Amino acid sequence: MAYSFTPLAHDIKTKARLGVLKTDHGTVDTPVFMPVGTLGTVKAVTPNDLDQIGIEILLGNAYHLYLRPGIQVIEAHGGLHRFIGWPHPILTDSGGYQIMSLGRLVEVKTEGVTFQSHLDGSTIFLKPEDVMSIQKSLGSDIAMCLDECTGYPATYEETKRSMDISMIWAERCKRFDSGIQAVFGIVQGGTYKDLREKSAKGLVAMDFDGYALGGLSVGEEKFVTYSIMRHSLDFFPEDRPRYVMGMGSPADIFEAVACGSDMMDCVMPTRCARNGLLFTRQGKIVIKQACYAKDILPLDAECSCYTCRKFSRAYLRHLFMSGEILACILNTVHNLMFYKDLMTSIRKAIKEQRFNELKERFEKIYLN
Amino acid sequence: MAYSFTPLAHDIKTKARLGVLKTDHGTVDTPVFMPVGTLGTVKAVTPNDLDQIGIEILLGNAYHLYLRPGIQVIEAHGGLHRFIGWPHPILTDSGGYQIMSLGRLVEVKTEGVTFQSHLDGSTIFLKPEDVMSIQKSLGSDIAMCLDECTGYPATYEETKRSMDISMIWAERCKRFDSGIQAVFGIVQGGTYKDLREKSAKGLVAMDFDGYALGGLSVGEEKFVTYSIMRHSLDFFPEDRPRYVMGMGSPADIFEAVACGSDMMDCVMPTRCARNGLLFTRQGKIVIKQACYAKDILPLDAECSCYTCRKFSRAYLRHLFMSGEILACILNTVHNLMFYKDLMTSIRKAIKEQRFNELKERFEKIYLN
16 A cells, blocks of 8 residues: 655644645645545546546545445445546545434444434444445545544533544554555544543554544534634644545635645535535625626636636526536536635645735635 | 538438538538537536537527527627537527427417417517527527427318418528528428428428428327328438438437438437436446446447446446436436447448448347
8 A cells, every 4th residue: 555644844824734645546735625426426527527627536435335336336346446437546434424414323332333224224233344344345545434423512421422432443443454545533522622632642542544533513613613623633643644524615624724634525515516606716606696697707717617618607507597417517517626726726825835815815705 | 601511422222311511610421410409508418528429510499598598698698609618510490399399389370479488487479580580699500490390180271271381481481591590491291291292392492401300209100200201301302401300219310311311309318318228239228227236347338438438337327326417427428429329320331332231230229
């Protein structure tokens, strides 16, 4: 396994940093935003589209792929990369979050988790080792430990119990480590800073290939999210990548990067695209609005994506109002390019020691 | 206007022929199949996808585009080509068929047609001149006359009255002829051969740039369709393109070409794709079938489309079963490539005097 992470440069005023993540399927410049390809596709676009946009790494989901199409099918293709036609790096989430949020949870014990499939209601028991074995079969470049994602609100006792179980699971995942993929530990502990500290320190002692922050953006207020993020990332070692899971809006991305995050993911650019919410350098555009009916301008004149090079806002509005699939395609291409360009400009700003300046300029336009 | 049609070669055993259609936006080899882009997009694919497949000419629909987004919007972009990002030839249907089939028809008189929009129920009156003016604004390369598409079944009297009105409208459309686009007349006359003959001869006397066969595949049996098609095309002049509207399945295409048709269109490849019905050289594939769950082969090993080069049947089944938009995209790309390859092989076979041989081989696999 060719896996390494090298921090390259630090911003002086914040904890933002540049780095390079190397995997068997290619190199990723960090900070990076990973589009979500839950079921083996980033919704509404082809791998070719993703390549054109310049996407370097995708997220897949072990829970979803385990249920559908099943691991045997993907193994028969020689792994997830070949199954979905994506030769570049893939990180697979363990599905801890999805088991809690989608399935009907039956029982969480130290041994493992029992839940009902959100597809057919069948009862499934998975141990941490099973989840690692699934990810090994998928052949992702980075596998995530099974964790219990604590809900919100949760009492201190509930959160502690949940964090403790996640810690035990992390240890078992680490012990399973097949050596063919990098494994990241996931910090839990809800909104309690001492639990977050305990979780982070415990995981760091286990010496993972990278560290993730889980259990955020589950209903808590934004200032709490940011506070926990700032607090927790400080316990992560310098020489390993830091991944803030499920982040986020452009403003969230800036905040996470400022706290030292190297990797982020979110359904926001793709889901918003399908709902006609588009990100531009001048702010958000709700494409169904009547003001765009005769607007012959591109979505964003500075954007170099296929959508902006070839089509007008009026055409995009027409497609959206007509319920055409092409609306989803073109909107998704644009929003992913916006996020890609955002990350490129963030990396450039860090390099040039003007990250805060970029962050402030952006926040004037994107106040969440 | 650079418009011309040149017949190049004839099959000896059938009436199949090769030709070249020249327009301001490019050259089209005939016989050609035109994908349907009713609302300014071929459903689920980008113009770039169509270019990659090798599509030479698209169909648009004046009725649909008139209602949504409206002609002013398209004019503001400098015409339909620019609005939809398609620099190659476009043929626009007048919408006669759609007015009858989608709108709530109020009244058809010699003067014009009154109908209610299928979108908002508003009452609209359109004269043949209006429909030509709309198509002039769209700037399509080929405009179709307004016709009344007779339903099925219809009595001789009904059909005659309807055909007579279409003839009067055709004359008015011809008189309107702006000289900036080619105009095709549309033969009507239902299932009555003498009416078809009268309609064809009347239109030919008006000297259109091409001739279309309308009002078929509206519910009549297939042998009737084919019989009327064979009969009617014989009245069309050698030196003008012949267009059989709304055809069809691969078997229909062979039949139309055998009768001397140069142009065809149908929603079949695109609609079937979205429903998971895929055309291959070995026959049809219903991708949801369980037998494809672990099938690592491409849809069609001889196909060079993006879908067949990059993905397995198992992946396509997975996408379809999961309701992913990518299923629509990849399936549409493949079915359009299948039709494109079909037309290429038909043209080659005509050139090499083995069209019938190809037709027979095909019919063994595709019995409709």
